[in-house]
Amino acid sequence: MIDLSILINNLDTYLEGFKNTVLSSIIALIGSFILGVIIxxxxxxxxxxxxxxxxxxxxxxxNIPLLIxxxxxxxxxxxxxxxxxGFVAGTIALAIYTASFIAEAIRAGIQSVPKGQMEAARSSxxxxxxxxxxxxxxxxxxxxxxxxGNQFINLVKNSSILGIVAGLDLMYFGDIVSSTTFxxxxxxxxxxxxxxxxxxxxxxxxxxxxxxxxxxx
Amino acid sequence: xxxAGALSGDHLKxxxxxxxxxxxxxxxxxxxxxIIGIIIGTLRYAKIPVISKVLALIxxxxxxxxxxxIIFFTYFALPEIGIKMSITAAAITALTVFESAMLSEIVRSxxxxIDKGQIEAARSSxxxxxxxxxxxxxxxxxxxxxxxxxxxxxxxxxxxxxxxIIALPELxxxxxxxxxxxxxxxxxxxxxxxxxxxxxxxxxSLIARRLESRQA
Amino acid sequence: MFMSKSKKIAGMVLLxxxxxxxxxxxxxxxxxxxxxxxxxxxxxxxxxxxxxxxxHDTRLFGLKNPSTGEVEGFDIDISxxxxxxxxxxxxxxxxxxxxxxxxxxxxNNGDIDAIVATMTISEERKKEVxxxxxxxxxxxxxxxxxxxxxxxxxxxxxxxKVLAVKGxxxxxxxxxxAPDTTVLEFENYTEAFTALKSGQGDALxxxxxxxxxxADQDSNYELVGGTFTEEPYGIAVKKGNAExxxxxxxxxxxxxxxxxxxxxxxxxxxxx
Numbered sequence: 001m002i003d004l005s006i007l008i009n010n011l012d013t014y015l016e017g018f019k020n021t022v023l024s025s026i027i028a029l030i031g032s033f034i035l036g037v038i039i040x041x042x043x044x045x046x047x048x049x050x051x052x053x054x055x056x057x058x059x060x061x062x063n064i065p066l067l068i069x070x071x072x073x074x075x076x077x078x079x080x081x082x083x084x085x086g087f088v089a090g091t092i093a094l095a096i097y098t099a100s101f102i103a104e105a106i107r108a109g110i111q112s113v114p115k116g117q118m119e120a121a122r123s124s125x126x127x128x129x130x131x132x133x134x135x136x137x138x139x140x141x142x143x144x145x146x147x148x149g150n151q152f153i154n155l156v157k158n159s160s161i162l163g164i165v166a167g168l169d170l171m172y173f174g175d176i177v178s179s180t181t182f183x184x185x186x187x188x189x190x191x192x193x194x195x196x197x198x199x200x201x202x203x204x205x206x207x208x209x210x211x212x213x214x215x216x217x
Numbered sequence: 218x219x220x221a222g223a224l225s226g227d228h229l230k231x232x233x234x235x236x237x238x239x240x241x242x243x244x245x246x247x248x249x250x251x252i253i254g255i256i257i258g259t260l261r262y263a264k265i266p267v268i269s270k271v272l273a274l275i276x277x278x279x280x281x282x283x284x285x286x287i288i289f290f291t292y293f294a295l296p297e298i299g300i301k302m303s304i305t306a307a308a309i310t311a312l313t314v315f316e317s318a319m320l321s322e323i324v325r326s327x328x329x330x331i332d333k334g335q336i337e338a339a340r341s342s343x344x345x346x347x348x349x350x351x352x353x354x355x356x357x358x359x360x361x362x363x364x365x366x367x368x369x370x371x372x373x374x375x376x377x378x379x380x381x382i383i384a385l386p387e388l389x390x391x392x393x394x395x396x397x398x399x400x401x402x403x404x405x406x407x408x409x410x411x412x413x414x415x416x417x418x419x420x421x422s423l424i425a426r427r428l429e430s431r432q433a
Numbered sequence: 434m435f436m437s438k439s440k441k442i443a444g445m446v447l448l449x450x451x452x453x454x455x456x457x458x459x460x461x462x463x464x465x466x467x468x469x470x471x472x473x474x475x476x477x478x479x480x481x482x483x484x485x486x487x488x489h490d491t492r493l494f495g496l497k498n499p500s501t502g503e504v505e506g507f508d509i510d511i512s513x514x515x516x517x518x519x520x521x522x523x524x525x526x527x528x529x530x531x532x533x534x535x536x537x538x539x540x541n542n543g544d545i546d547a548i549v550a551t552m553t554i555s556e557e558r559k560k561e562v563x564x565x566x567x568x569x570x571x572x573x574x575x576x577x578x579x580x581x582x583x584x585x586x587x588x589x590x591x592x593x594k595v596l597a598v599k600g601x602x603x604x605x606x607x608x609x610x611a612p613d614t615t616v617l618e619f620e621n622y623t624e625a626f627t628a629l630k631s632g633q634g635d636a637l638x639x640x641x642x643x644x645x646x647x648a649d650q651d652s653n654y655e656l657v658g659g660t661f662t663e664e665p666y667g668i669a670v671k672k673g674n675a676e677x678x679x680x681x682x683x684x685x686x687x688x689x690x691x692x693x694x695x696x697x698x699x700x701x702x703x704x705x
């Protein structure tokens with residue numbers, strides 16, 4: 001039913017796209033994690049201006065489509081004098097978008113640790129930073145791992161947005177293969193399988209962590 | 218940057234028309250995927266032999282694929298095997314397929330979160346399994362599911378923008394037509410379109426928060 | 434062996450999932466149009482309306498004017514004249530938006546009766562649709578920013594970025610004629626031209642007819658190097674509709690004889 005020769009004859013093209021999807025996902029994953037942690041710290045910070053920036057970031061970015069953010073970096077920034085390739089623009093947009101969800105997950109995790117612990121630690125002489133890194137964060141991490149894992153799965157799926165801005169990813173090369181083979185169905189079944197190769201193991205991993213962490217509680 | 222030119226009355230009207238299409242498509246998909254999500258989630262929860270397993274396989278496959286791919290596939294690939302749809306129907310179908318899978322997971326974990334002891338108690342008091350599910354378990358679970366369901370709806374509304382690849386005349390599509398006329402329109406249009414999405418989605422998220430705090 | 438089998442299974446799962454859920458979606462009822470044994474021309478005459486698939490993003494050929502909501506261009510005027518010839522009245526015409534990628538699916542769905550959308554007659558496409566006689570002679574060319582070092586196709590070297598539209602013949606052609614250059618493909622001309630203006634590429638390639646529209650819109654851009662392919666445009670109808678093709682060809686012939694065609698041509702296409 002499915003014509004395997006399409007995969008075999010265009011394997012280089014598929015792999016090129018797969019490589020870029022993986023690369024973009026890994027870069028955006030690291031970027032969104034770092035940015036997400038910073039924004040989460042802003043949001044729970046006792047300093048009002050930082051708090052305000054963190055909240056504005058999360059509320060605004062979470063409520064607009066990734067596509068707009070991507071287009072902003074791809075064709076909006078050049079109007080302001082900075083030109084980025086589709087791959088770079090898409091990857092930055094992915095990191096910025098995902099960071100808002102990660103920040104929210106981390107904030108929820110930290111705030112789920114009882115407030116009394118913070119007070120107790122502070123009164124026993126630890127600084128705010130020490131309390132955070134030694135007492136609060138280790139507990140919060142267990143709670144935030146599953147939702148962050150889910151965000152990473154979403155990130156891999158969302159990386160398909162690169163295809164719209166000629167970001168040379170799997171979606172993009174799927175189009176190239178189907179315009180040379182004049183076949184769409186079979187071509188995209190293979191594209192789908194390449195995505196599943198990435199996302200299914202991630203999903204299983206997150207599911208496993210979720211179960212294990214739940215048992216420890 | 219040309220704010221005055223970009224945000225002329227005609228352009229605003231054109232964007233508004235696009236936003237109506239966005240809301241219309243999102244609304245229909247939300248209703249359909251809510252119904253399908255509840256059915257699939259419940260069937261999986263009930264652990265009916267074979268059916269639950271098959272559904273699990275389908276749901277997991279869909280949940281792990283990019284929505285962009287599903288939209289593309291529905292419109293461009295399905296005609297090759299004889300399933301043909303208009304742009305609107307394809308957009309609604311693809312969004313419904315994807316969101317039903319996501320919602321069914323929310324429903325299933327909502328049902329799982331209800332204490333099993335209640336089921337046993339209800340059963341031993343003479344209720345059938347179906348009665349227990351519909352009268353005891355589902356009402357409680359639905360209340361717990363409201364916040365994640367609302368955030369899923371926000372995602373759906375944002376995701377409607379992906380139908381731009383099949384030329385659905387929604388907000389992003391109309392925005393593209395406007396800023397194609399003049400590169401100086403790009404940033405003003407992006408700002409306005411972002412604000413339009415933001416207002417509706419932020420409004421929805423406030424409702425979700427309100428419901429959440431009322432439960433607590 | 435294991436690989437191929439598991440792929441087939443995964444493919445089938447994906448397919449059946451889509452089928453199952455789309456069936457649940459309960460949509461698409463309006464697409465089931467019974468042909469009832471009548472040919473396409475008879476059906477058009479019966480419903481007293483002809484639906485043309487046209488571009489909405491292509492200046493001079495088919496462009497939706499955001500101010501008026503009307504679609505305007507060469508393809509639109511030709512469509513109206515054909516409707517007049519076939520149904521006696523140009524108001525019996527309806528336009529639906531198509532892109533290079535959506536036009537053939539829409540035609541085969543029965544959403545549109547014919548494609549008048551800057552569509553090049555090619556052997557590959559003839560396998561999928563039937564074409565009328567040529568109604569416009571275009572050729573592929575390059576659009577660059579004025580003052581660009583690119584003066585023609587011979588200047589497309591390694592590292593040069595050329596922008597094109599997915600699913601178009603021009604993307605395939607440029608890869609053949611300038612194999613060292615990087616080709617980046619976009620969903621539609623709107624995006625491709627915006628990308629060029631944003632400095633995402635050094636040149637944009639497609640039919641000169643479309644590029645003239647872009648240069649007309651933004652005088653910072655110009656065509657260079659003349660044409661390097663022949664792109665005869667045809668009107669496409671669903672395969673096996675000889676009567677409709679004949680009726681369209683008769684209409685085109687008449688338009689060329691009575692001067693209407695030249696009138697429309699010079700209204701839109703201003704060659705320098």
